[in-house]
Amino acid sequence: MNFPKELKYTKSHEWVKIEGDIATEGISDFAQEELSDIVYLELPEIGTKVEAGKAFGTIEAVKAVSDLVAAVSGEIVEVNEELVNAPETINSDPYGAGWIIKVKMSNPDEANSLLSAEEYEKFVQEEH
C-alpha cells in the first residue's frame, strides 16, 4: 500500500495536496482498495462551499456506499468530471488521475491538523 509523503490525510481516508491556497482532494490507496470496484460518484457543482469534516458527495462501490468528506473548508473551484464516466480511475490511480475536487481554502490553518503520511499509515495499521 502506498502513502505518498508529500500528501496530508484524514481519518476518513481522504488525501489532500496543498499548493498555495488550493487543496486537491482524493481518497487514499487504502480506501480505494477497501472499497474496490468503484462504480458511481456523486459530486458537487463548482462553487459549492464545503466544510472540513462534512460530506460533500458520495462514492459508491459494488460492495458499499460511503460519504466523501471534505478535508478542509472552502469553495470548490474544480471537479474531476472525468470520473463521472470513469470512476474506476480512482481504483487504478487514486493519487493521480483519480483526484476528486480542488478547494480554495477559506482557512489554510486547518491543513495543520491533518495527518502526515507516517501518522496516517500508523492509523491504518492500528485500525485494521
Place this chain on the structure above:
Amino acid sequence: MAKKTPYYDKHVALGGHIVNFGGFLMPTQYKSVIEETKRVRATVGVFDVSHMGEIEVTGPDALRFISRITVNDPSKLSLNQVQYSAMCYNDGGIVDDLLVYRLKKRYLLVVNASNTDKDFKWIKYNVKENVTVKNISDDIAQLAIQGPDAEKVMQKLTDIDLSKIKFYWAREGKVADIDTVISRTGYTGEDGFEVYFNKTYADKMWDAVFDAGKEFDIEPIALGARDTLRLEMYYRLYGNDIDGTTTPAEGDLMWITRLNKTEFNGREVIIKQKLEGVKRKLTPFELLDKGIPRHGYDIKDDKGNTIGHVTSGTLSPMVERGIGCGYVEPEFSKLDSEFFIDARGRLLKAKVVEAPFYKHGTHK
C-alpha cells in the same frame, strides 16, 4: 471465537479480504467482485464453501422424517438425486433453506453455515421417528467449481462420467483420488459442481482442481462475487431475503412447497396464506435509474409512502445495472410495477422484472 475452514491460510495468502461471515473467517474478495463474477460466467472459478453445514440422516424412517421437516417432497428423489428445499417452523417462518441429497443408505442435508447449530437443534427436536441425525459439518470440506468450463476441469480428476450427471444429481466416488460426494449443483446459475470430502484432503483437492483448471484461467472466487452471482439468478440468501419471520409464500418459494403432502411443519399457515393471500411478497426488481439498491433501503410508492424494504441489492456486473429484491405489498409485486428505492434520500426508479436477472446462465 470465529471458526476457520481448512482453506483459511490459502485465503490470506491469496490476498483475500477476510471478514467474519456467519461465524467463519471468510474472504469477501481476492481481486475484485466484478472480475471474479465475470471469471465464473466466462470460464471457471472455485469457491471454498467448507463453512456450509452437513447433517446426515439415517435410519428406516429417514424419508418420512425429512418429508415432515421440509416443504419440498423428498419422496420424489431417486437415489443420487438432489432437491432444493426449506425447513419451516410451525408458524411457517423459515428455519433455513437447504439441499437434500438422497445417497446410498443416507440422506445428506446441506444447510447454511451460520444456521448449522440452530438447524441441528431444530432437526433433533423434531425427531419422533426411528432416525439417527448427525452433524458432520466439522469433518467436511466443500469446494464449488462453477462456470461453463467446470465439467472439463473436473473430468480430468475422475473416472466418473460427469456428462451423465444431470443438473441436481450427484454421485459418490473418487475425485483426485479422494472419496467424495460430487453433485451438479451450485449457487451461480452456471454449470458446475459441488464436491464434499473429508477435510484431511483439503489441500490435495484444492491443488488438483487448480492444476486441472490452469488452461481455463481458473481462479478462486470469494463471497462478494458469490453474492452477485446468486442475486443475478434471484437465488435467496437466508438472513437477508428469507428468515424466521418470512414464510415460503411470502419469500416467493411456493415452487418448492408441496402442499399436497399431508403433513409438514408450517403447512397450515402456508395454506392459509395461499388461500387468503400474503401481506407482502419478495419481489425482484431492476433499477431504471443509475445507482445500487442495498439491503435495508426503503421501497416507496410515487407518493413517498413506504411500501416495503430491500433485502438484497447490488450492481449486476453482467446486466450492468442495479438489481435487487425486497418485500413489497402484493399489488406492487406484479411484473412491470414501478416503485422507488430510497438510496440515502435519493429516490431511484425501479421496475419489477422477471427473474432471473441474468438470462444466459449455463446451468443444465
